[in-house]
Amino acid sequence: MAHDHGHNAPPSDTAMRAKALETLLTEKGLLDPAAIDALVETYETRVGPRNGARVVARAWTDSDYKARLLEDGTGAIAELGFSGVQGEDMVVVENTDDVHNLVTCTLCSCYPWPTLGLPPIWFKSAPYRARSVIDPRGVLREFGVELSEDVEVRVWDSNAELRYLVLPQRPAGTEGMSEDELAGLVTRDSMIGTGLAQAPAG
Amino acid sequence: MPTLTPEMVPGLVAAGASCRMDAEVAPKFKVGDTVRARDINPLSHTRLPRYIRGRTGRIVHDHGVFAFPDTSAESGTHSDPQHVYSVRFEGSELWGSHANANSCVYIDLFDDYIDPA
Incomplete structure (x- = not known):
């Protein structure tokens, strides 16, 4: 391969874990996924x-x-x-x-x-x-x-x-x-x- | 437990969740006291770093009363309130002859992490 990551490679373990947690929290009714977007937006643009x-x-x-x-x-x-x-x-x-x-x-x-x-x-x-x-x-x-x-x-x-x-x-x-x-x-x-x-x- | 919604985010971010506790707890030490960090080695949660254990420092400030993380981590709620002090350790006390010249570490220690020295 010309470089060290395959474009069809699965996501990293950390990304997979985050996705799994978000899915679980959402399915259990503890999290509206839009709240995650609001948090990311807060620390990317305001704080x-x-x-x-x-x-x-x-x-x-x-x-x-x-x-x-x-x-x-x-x-x-x-x-x-x-x-x-x-x-x-x-x-x-x-x-x-x-x-x-x-x-x-x-x-x-x-x-x-x-x-x-x-x-x-x-x-x-x-x-x-x-x-x-x-x-x-x-x-x-x-x-x-x-x-x-x-x-x-x-x-x-x-x-x-x-x-x-x-x-x-x-x-x-x-x-x-x-x-x-x-x-x-x-x-x-x-x-x-x-x-x-x-x-x-x- | 309520669902976390985008509308709740600004208020939660701005308020935070202090570990300070409104409890009447007498301090075991005062500013100026010389103390030795306990040589404890719990397998559970602690905020006492290894490089401080067994070393001697001086209390420079009393931050007030906070939940004790070693206990809170087990109980799942803020518990075991006690005083937290800013303690100064000289570089030579921590690192011996390899210490940087004219250097020191200030670290925050709970009553349960220290003994009189």
Whole structure:
């Protein structure tokens, strides 16, 4: 064969299992299949890291909001309309000149959905989960983040019911930028801790 | 059990289902306490990762009262409410001489995962 998948091959085991579960739940009257479409639509188009970017940009421009965010992450995030599944109990941790925070879930793939959406594949991978706690500086280096040994690296293992969002440092040269412009500099990875917020364009 | 319909999805997504429990449970530890993670090895569900078992850390925050997942997984409902703490473990405590310089792990531990150290 010219490539490694046959066009008439059966679906993968995972796809088959999902189809079987959906059929069973539907036949037992527990699920209207349109609800699955509504869920997929929600996380494909409405819930994602642009939500978290708005939280960060607000914190960068409003010191009172930032204080509330660090004190009560769930409540302050809800002020901007973001709440719910996998964000019920939020903790926001702040990067400073002295501390860099990195979020992981060594047990599975826990991730703050209302602010970041669904986790990227690498976040769920065994190598990231294992290495993020034992060699965070090495992992960060592979993501292009080189930190001085003067900077303390704090790894947050979301093993229990709390979900973590990193408040990245506001980039230099952004004085006078609007909240909307600042939100454009906030990347998904900067809110996981595997990246930094982007510098403003030239 | 009602049928899950598309109309129910936005409300369910926005509300979520917190494992926080409104129960009067006294904390067994306080911020600043040094604790050792228990060396438990259940064959059933647990949220205590192996790399923490037997290690010593310091409590930095009390998150309040949550259902205990090890029990809830068996009972099928939120049960066994207890305090959950943010506990800081130094890299050198976890990884010995192979630890990254100036690094640490913060992890959330239930009362039943820790003893005084």
